[in-house]
Amino acid sequence: MPFLACLKKKKSPVPLGKSIFQKHTPATQQNYQALLETCLKNKCLFTDDSFPADISSIGTGALLRKLPRNLQWKRPHALHRSPVFYPANRKQLDLRQGLVENCWFLAALEALTFQQDILAAVVPQSQSFERRYAGIFHFRFWHFGEWVDVVVDDRLPVTEVGELVFVSSVSQNVFWGALLEKAYAKLYGSYEDLQIGQVSEALVDFTGGVNTRINLAAAPHDLWDILTRATYSRSLMGCQTHLGVTCQGGPEYLVRLRNPWGKIEWKGDWSDSSYKWELLSPKEKILLRKKKEDGEFWMSLRDFQIHFVDLVICKLTPDLMSQEDGKKWMYSLKRGRWVKGSTAGGSLRCCNGTFWMNPQYWLNVLPAEDSKRSLGSCNVVISLMQKPSSKHRNRAPHLFIGFSLYKYQESNKKLPPAFFTQHRPNRHQIFLDEREVTQDFHLEPGVYVIVPSTLEPQQESEFILRVFSRKHVLREMGGNSSFTLSKEIVDRYEGKIWEDFFTKYFEQNPEINSVQLQRILNNISWRSFQSFHLRFSLDACQGILALLDLNASGTLSIQEFRVLWQRLLFYLEVFQKRDTNRSGKLDLVELHAAVQETGISLSNEVCNLMAIRYGDPDLKISFESFVCFMLRVEIMGEAFRNLTQDGKGIYLQESEWMMMTLYS
Template sequence: MALLSFLRRGKSKPRGPSCRGAFQKPNKLLHQNYETLLETCLKNKCLFQDENFPADLRSIGMGSLLQKLPPNLQWKRPHELHKTPIFYTANTRRLDLCQGLVENCWFLAALEALTFHRDTLAVVVPQNQSFDRKYAGIFHFRFWHFGEWVDVVVDDRLPVNEAGQLVFLSSVWKNLFWGALLEKAYAKLYGSYEDLQIGQVSEALVDFTGGVNMTIKLAEAPPDLWDILTRATYSRSLMGCQTHLGTARVLENGLVAGHAYTVTDIRQVTCKYGPENLVRLRNPWGKTEWKGDWSDSSWNWELLSPKEKILLRRNQDDGEFWMSLQDFKTHFVDLMICKLTPDLMSQEDGKKWMYSLQIGRWVKGSTAGGRMRPYKDTFWMNPQYWLKVLQGDGSKRSLHSCSVLVSLIQKPSSKHRNRAPHLPIGFSIFKVGPEYHKSNKRLAPAFFARNPSVNQRHLFLNEREVTQDFRLQPGVYVIVPSTAEPQQESEFILRVFSRKHILHEIGGNSSFILSKEIIDKHEGKIWEDFFNKHFEQHPEINAVQLQRILNNVVWTHLQSFRLRFSLDACQGILALLDLNATGTLSIQEFRVLWKRLLFYLEVFQKKDVDRSGNLDLMELHAAVHETGISLSNEVCNLMAIRYGNPDLKISFESFVCFMLRVEIMGEAFRNLTKDSKGIYLQESEWMMMTLYS
């Protein structure tokens, strides 16, 4: 689930207006109700036309984008562009979107990161929409917009050239339109397509999730960067990155200067000289790739085992490529990680977090005092917030210090996102002595003159969001958000995450006060500590140890049957996932398995309609389709014979073995084929792929 999707009320009641946004039904942008408009159009037998975002140049915007438009621009509905348009289907590869004339690689890089998280994607892109059932030319999408979820309605008229080709975002699959319609809804939210020309990956990631953004300057990357990437990959975070600015658009090494990319995977491979950490990236253009070490045509792939090379390397100009971690740090300037749970940087035990959100404003002549230095005489005028950090429940490390994450977001005054540039913003945190605890008066200049701030490094960035992680001892603190310069006006959102805390404004009456409890119920997170401890003792596990781990897991969401894995099944699973042919699984390979197990279990239970603990032939067909894999009826029937019992019913254990084989063999074919029709393998490679898998 997304960060703000599994919240429940804390004990304290919020003051002021009732909580809205992420915690209740989303607001309706411009008061347009999708269900009401849909039913009205169906009743009147007409197609929806959105007067609030019309099919003309007003929606394109007034700027440089107009100069790029083709002559005779037209607006057409998908039914006019393709005989069988499809809104969304799971039966396509994740990365099937291509950038159009809008220079919004940042938006597309974030959107492609979102496609790795089906549950979060389903929040942004409601799946019960189509061009067939209850079609009326109207669609809707949801975005987290400055503290609340907003439902945005659009009609399906899209700008095309004379040849009927989409001029903005499109799909590799010409009859697939969810991406183009989502881009249109996002443009409507922010004013126009022109307003999407400039942006940051981090902004779109937060808009898609309501998560918390963290930016790492790769030139100053922490020594545990690989560990951070690993935790981000397996803790359901979304990642994007940005290259350095340059004079040439496409550099000699194949990278695009000043361009956003999606981080799609990481992998530690086993070379002949030792392990190598690799990062996989994708260019939103859907083409133009890195040409250095570990690129598609690099000699480095010959250092790997045949199986590992086949399953990782794809020699196609599809925009996706691998590079070493060192090259990644050298050639990219920023790594943006959007955390769907706030504990990426913290390795505390415990799964509960408190979340507080407050809306405030810097007002000229009143609450816009600027930063502490050099404006010490006016700094105290800024809004001030008490933060009482409490010892968290069930957290071993919080006895002495607590992990606290603070996020400050500025909200522009104009609905057009690029018409008002971001102000440099930041915040300071001060420890407050007991003599001030009972007072609700704003702290005076003398307090700030005598007390140094906790965050010695003050970040004032002209970005939409500034985020910092802290380790604070239990006690009382004051947070002072400010602009870098005094007398600068803006509305802002202050968010605080910790195991347990209380947050309120000093001497003020906030327009919005909210405190909630976050419970991370994701099965993968619940068992992460257990797996880490096991692999600390046994860095590589064999089939017997794998069986012991899987059969000791308490599957909390099982409805009607108990999971047991046989040794034979575990030997088969190990052979499929053991890419470097060691006869064992590393924690990296096990995490891949665990992620797939959770997904397969969700699909299995959804399609096991009679709750028998087995899938019959019809349920098996439905389950395979649900995973997004296309198999012919003939192959599916044969797999029921191969993996099923005498009644052709398949248990979850057999379903896992079957689906892993389908996915891995499918990936091998796609990586090896040149024409999507056949592949070429040497005999040793053929033997490895068919016998040890």
Template structure:
């Protein structure tokens, strides 16, 4: 379905779009247990019939503010929550230029990464409601906001029905939203460098979700196929998906503590243990750190120690948009190759080696030449390679057929080229059965999983390898896609090899940065779109920036705090460039008002005018350096107020806390 053509047709004919491919009918909801949960008189209505002034998307909302409906898809909402930390990716999935006013025709569209390609899914805005006019599936806390309900409808259409969203994994939704590659870490067997992995994931373009232990379930008598949710005594929900929204190393009286911030996609029901909202542990921090990190709100978001996180959660899912997450080799270009394939009964469905059927060689084979990279910081004899295998069901409905057990073996041998005579190297001919009886795979202990995607990170010597994807049992049919990420490689047998280069930026690796060092870094950085201007952050400006972000009062910024600053600077630069319509390198009063609004922050005209006097030159012109100092102060002070207020109107502070917040900032 072509969204633009359908929209123009509806506007021309002055009619509202009706999607016959996913009709406002019970068939779009499904055929299973979900039907028993529906209200008696289910109706389908458009947002204009539900609210006098419906809004598609509220850009100024910092939290997701979506509520789970009758569909048990906490995994979908947890992934969506993670997406909101990357507004550019969210805008790619949820095109922002849609509304219920301008060019409204009852049609909306969303984009998902679907087995190797981005697909545009079109839906009408007829949504299922009960007799009271309340949405029965995903809804927003703000009753006039409808992007979440429409996105869920598009995702249900992509996978067959709302019923097909009942069971799923955070990892699957994360890939569908980003096209990234997944890494699953079983927390009971987590690597020693778990905190390092979390740190690199947080400050790179990665999204994270996790899941609690199943606990003891109590099956419902009326709905035998639906298991009821159990809230544990510690406040966690058993068998539930959560979003990882941040990490923080704090300085306690007894030493440093690593904290993980999580969010329940329900927007309520929180952890009650150490570092929860009411925990005594917060008293062990400096007043400023406590104020800016602790939130005494029942909003579903909470902190816990890394130790408790490993105990109470089963899996950590990291969707990497930067495949170098595990290698610490950032700031480099990566190559990405994708190949579609199929296991066909009697032809290419050879099954795994474990079945000893002699047909393993029949599986599809991919020849991978891993090439050394001269600018690598690491040993030239070790290349980081990520390989991902994803199965694709033939059924339109994602939950109608169970996942097959899939995996892949990777082969390499110093004498491998002897098995590649010229006719093999230059043709698509497979390696003979004898090769696999004489050679051991690199990943000898490969486990076959009944999951949609299986991913493995390798550190390989440069050379020629063979990838053999297979199902566990022979003669099982399915389509699949194979993806390979590395710094440099060649997939010799791919006829249609799609390549993409992924670029990542590298930031300073100094462990602690003082004001003088910060000034040198900011003034010597190559700022995009600012080549014609000489940026000049003064020492006073850098001291002010440092004071705002230095939560543990050390007089320096940790690399973690610097990365927070760096992300904000890039955002401010984008806003500043957009607001500087005269291209003067400064913002006048009118442009400043517009720029502040663009950030999603609401300030009165009076405050904006005062800030122009405080931060501007004699002509009330604001430079980029001044704009940065101004916006950081607005954000930090706003965050402090929101964390402290109980009623949204005022706050209570002890004198020492007041002095800390106002003087050292």
């Protein structure tokens, strides 16, 4: 059974982004068919300006130092007299790693070659260098919950003698691997962004499947049965090892592996030159043994468990561990976000006082009608995936993420803080600094609550929650019944109507100034304030804009405004909850409680000073002032964390000090 082996490397620390308000706009998908027809009509070769043939597409860091002198970009027709996009012969699919240290990607890519129909979905087979050739190619990837089509031109980086710098095929005239690597690099920012990763990530990106990770040092007793079922269910498999594999052990069952480098093989029992082959019948030996230094080799299952760390199985159907083969499974996906001060409550063991703030999802596990085990437990797979804010996948390290699962009674209301102090989760929380955390459960039919979280509080990221089972219902849970926004605000400004309204507004005004911001905020019916008319002054709007305006343009984009809008709704909830007498103002005691409610820790002295700065003569804070106060607290705190080197202090040049104090 085939495996793709990969060396395991740890990510190096990378500086975090500058601010939660720093926006990342996903690249617009290009229309492959329209671009192809245009090039054919104009009799020209496609040039992709969104991923140009220059250093910017390769990267900005250490990879540049590895590049050969006189790097050039050439199309396959300039490299071989008869280039082939995709070979008819399976043996010609073999690839070689280039300068990018992305054996994890190459291992997943070669795993695809064992499943031709899956490979054809990622690599459309109708493309060629002959019929309707226009220098344009496209590939399909599952990217954070949706399939995207990535278009590239066929200009590839080569040495001055015409050798490919990155992934190449063993057959020099075959180019599908090099072009697919280019498309994947474009999807994630640059070639350099492919240097560090895990085979599990690429397997999911190629299939949209769900991963099972098995620690081989503590593998289940039925590992061989799991591998057999994975093979017959057409799952993709990969494994990882530490650097420095040595040889020892004795055979039990045999597994076949392939090193994505295309060379360096196992030298122990059942290797190409091992005496063990003489123990087999001539027929078995002919069918299994290969005496080639091509990176493909056999190992015993025992040696496999000794020398490899993790086994990753990417399942296209999640029934691998349940043995319910051939049954129908349903799949649900929910998108969410951890927002500092709002929904980034951290883990239960690190900060149980704010854990309740995390998003909560109501899961009703139902017995499947056609299941023989309908009266017993149901197999449920839950997967949590974090989505980085930057297109460049290695610009920031993964957060430690995980989720808790609770048995619960029928309810649509969000669980209150007290619930989590009185109940324990279904299983001990696992937090990993990886893109995706997946767990298999055997659950009795009934209602459960899933709480995804980061390990530490106040960490921000988008996430995707996926649930697989024979039959279930999944939905996000709402706020506490004792405290909700008015129905009009929810309906008009959090749903599709809100999105349509502001999208149309920003189509006419792509960037808004402080006067326009004031007009928008003051035209909103803040019906939740029953006792007075809420107004935002121009001075307050100018202060808000200065805090959120990253490039000092004096305007806000729609992305920046969306972030502001979510903060306003959150601040409104906190303000109303602490304004117990509905006066429209917070006194010092209420202000302290409101700040604590947001999950931010401030000393009494700072709160008192801010009340003097933003409050009225009686040191009472209006909602308008509370917004300005909280935005300043959050953004200045973020600025400190980004500027400090040791967490204790910062050093600023005079120009930086003036910018922070005057324009914020």
